[in-house]
Amino acid sequence: MASFPDDILTEIFLRLSIRASGRSRCVCKSWKSFLTKPPFIKVYLERSIKLHKFDLFKYDLDNFSIVHICYSHENQLLDLNISFIEDDEKFKLVGSHNGIVCLSTFDCKNPHRSKIFLWNPSTSENIALPQPIFHVSNLVGFGFNPISGHLDDFIVVNLNIYFEQRPNYTSLVDMYSFRRNCWKQLGNIFPPSLIQHSGNQVIFKNFICWCSCFHLDHGTVTSLILFDVVNDVFREIALLDMMPLEEKHISSLDGWLSLITHNSSTRQCEVWIMKEFGARESWTKLYSFELFTGSIVRYWPVGFVYYREVFFVKSTQVRSLFESPNYLVLYSLQNDKFEALEVEVDSYCITRLVTCVESLISPSSTISVER
Template sequence: MATFLDDILREIFFRLSIRPLGRFRCIRKSWKSLLTKPPLIKAYIERSIKLDKFDLLKYDLDNFSRVRICYSPENQLSDLDISFIEDGEKFKLIDSYNGIVCLSTLDCKNPHHSKIFLWNPSTSENIALSQPSFHVFNFVGFGFDATSGHPDDFKVVNVNLYFEQCQNYTSLVDVYSFRRNCWKQLGNIFPPSLTQRIGNQVIFENFICWCSYFRRNHGTVTSLILFDVVNDVFREIALPDMMPPEEKHIGLLDGCLSLTTHNSLTRQCEVWILKEFSIRESWTKLYSFGLFTRSIGRYWPVGFADSGRVFFVKSTHVGSLLESSKYLVLYSLQHEKFEAFEVKVDSYRSTRLVTCVESLISLSSAIGVEH
């Protein structure tokens, strides 16, 4: 009889939104037990991926960081409570997986005060991670071990780069396991190439993926940098020569790694996807569109709202040195025009768009528990 009632409760819980489920945890111990079991958590995440995905938009304005929910297709923005971050403190939105978001702050005056947070926007629950072996730098990665079978097997990698000479650096890397609630030092394992700029990241399978961009011997070099969260190693993968050399924005599109870039020769925006992971020759140009042909401005890709709409930061040049205010804009590939969406931002480098889902994962109850 109890099993039959539990099955009915699971079906009811499965169809409710996060907020009432959070209250139900406090009513009965048996209900809390059901709501914290991995099978229901996994099933709820799978449901949310199909029905309740939403975009988190992080940007800086007037030197102040903020993050908001962007609902499609209405393009409405709603504020979120991020009071756990100190007033006026700037932060980076690293990424999101299974409804959990990773944020990091950087205190340039006192790096040891910098912090890394995990946050569930659906429940407003958040935790600050313990301090790593080395202070939190501006290069933090967030990943997930899909091989473990646990929906909360998150990993955070903290990379410190110490430049000794113009062409040499030493790296100090440590990785955090959410399930073990501890940091592990990995040492000087970052790929031995001078990386001047690393953009946003994406999580693909067991890898944290970045697209690096740097200049070498009067040319521009771009490559993929991957961190394997299972084996705790970095890999560097060169991109095909047929790709434009300009800086690229990495993302996920239709389940594949994607790169969006401006081609300065054709003055078009190109979207490439990697059809077979780790096979360099499988990079394919999905499409290109002439966004830049009739504008004196520059558009920097930020991410896909969905498969048919792309966010850009628009920067209009005035003269040769000055720029006007920058705006986040939304471009429809189907209609080949901009939609009614304009948000003022400080810079495209501080602007981040990630997709999130509603999640039952509890940060406070799961941390440090091998279950």
Template sequence: MASFPDDITVDILLRLPVKSLARFWCVCKSWKSLLASAYFVKAHLDRSSKFRTVGLLKYDDNNSTRIGGYRSHRRELSHLDPSFGHPDRYDAVGSCNGVLCLTIYYKDNPDLSDIFIWNPSIHECMVVPQLHCHVSGLIAFGFYPLSGHLDDFKVVSISFYFGAHPDCHSSEAQIYSLRSNSWKKIGNSFPSWLDKNLGHQVVFQNFICWCPYACVDGQIVTPLVLLDTVEDASARNPSSQCYEVWTMKEFGVTESWTKLYTTTVFTNGFLQCWPLGAASFGEVLFVKCFYFGLRFCLPSHVVSYDARRSEFEEFKVEVDSDCSSQLVPYVESLVSVVTRD
């Protein structure tokens, strides 16, 4: 059988998921060279960003951390097996170019903590070299787009120090570069008063952003993220027991904030629903909790809210609490965290 022209072969391969492409590495040397090339990796990432974006749901169940890919059209969760062993607990810092950053904690040694960079699609993982100090405070994850390398990932660690007087408060920020495999100190460059008031990060137009948890005009503001990378936030109005979902159309322009829709959340003195994030446009994931006094008496569950139909739909995911649950936007990619040019 005559072979396809190269451009048609490339076009076919670009349409395949990473799991299939990983099997083709052994077909021949030319395919292996193609699939590992910077051109193909970028082209496949660009296409996946349009058609294969999913939400990764990280949650704790019976004090054990789990993570799975949530596909809204199926209302199902496909569990991922971590490539970094079986830690007692970990948190998802964020994702970029199909790569996740995780912070790992160990029960047997509370003073020991690690930072991992992981591409679950190709089962590659590496541990970030230890800082001179304990991993604490604020961790952020992104990449430097001007270098021209999709794997030029950066990890930011910000530690806070509090003196007896507010004037004595300070912070110390350090940046890790994956390509140089080294840390760099950038000093006291972050407001120390924000350390306990930030939500999960959002990467928006190559900026790492946070949405502070705060009460503004009687509204509790919490972060939501849409999978098309547009920064969103939800504001809760205690009097009406609903959430308003807003989006920033232009970065840094206050006037560009636009309300997308309002979610009708059924809450009372016992039932509370806390937003995790937007799984797709018009669908928001919540953690439904039942409070009796100061303790949970019934299990908490993840529920899906369809804003177009104003309806909740449950699927069988039980979580320890809303505080330990995160929804992180993710896209499959061939970006390596091990090899270098």
């Protein structure tokens, strides 16, 4: 096969699974060289984005953090090995891009024990990032620079907040570049609205996106918070007044930045998309559906999977609080029905879902792939 043209070898190796590709590197030096070259890594990633997407579902149960992998066409949750994180460490699933996943641990009693990991679940490779200038915080963002020309130009933002006397605070923000393998201090640039509630994040273009929700005397205020990983600045965009006031879940749907929210006045779930990224007035309600069927039951959105199916955490209200047990359910917009997955979770607040792809990008070394 060493005499085959590169385009023929590419077509052959593209048809291998990620595990078979890894084993093939051990056959001979020429295969290893070909399979680790940037052009093949790029082509493999492009194919995976079209054909080999999957979802990672993270939740806590009995105070232990667990990650499952979900192939959407099967609707089954399979365990993943995360032995690189100590058994007693709880962690957050921060985000994913180009097959690389960011995880963070946080020890409130000893913050300097906290760590940030980059992990390729397809190849099982992982690394712990060097400690930031300040200790790892409870709020970490994961992004990607799409204009640099490199498929592994990953960015991690570490956000430490120190309250002097509420509402006064000081923020210490530092940013890690995977390609430079170093942290850079950005200073006190943190928007105060993000302190109240950040929830999950979405990577969209060169922005890390959160939907912040906070409560003032005159009512609930929500806004979109964006961190530009190219220019190292935060940006805040107010949401439309016509949107429901309840807390919103930020996600991605069919290439659009989207929000899932509960409208208590109509007892419906609404899905909104931002048709022109960054333009407040471009928010459009895509559809709504009745979901909250009882006064003691609440469905909390976790995110979209496959073709407009939504993971929810189902909670039951006891007295005035929503308490355990909480269960994961899958709602099909097409069939207007629930599928119970018999997965119990501690809380919807720390339940996360991210979409990932099979990738040969290594978290242990940088590559130089031009787009």
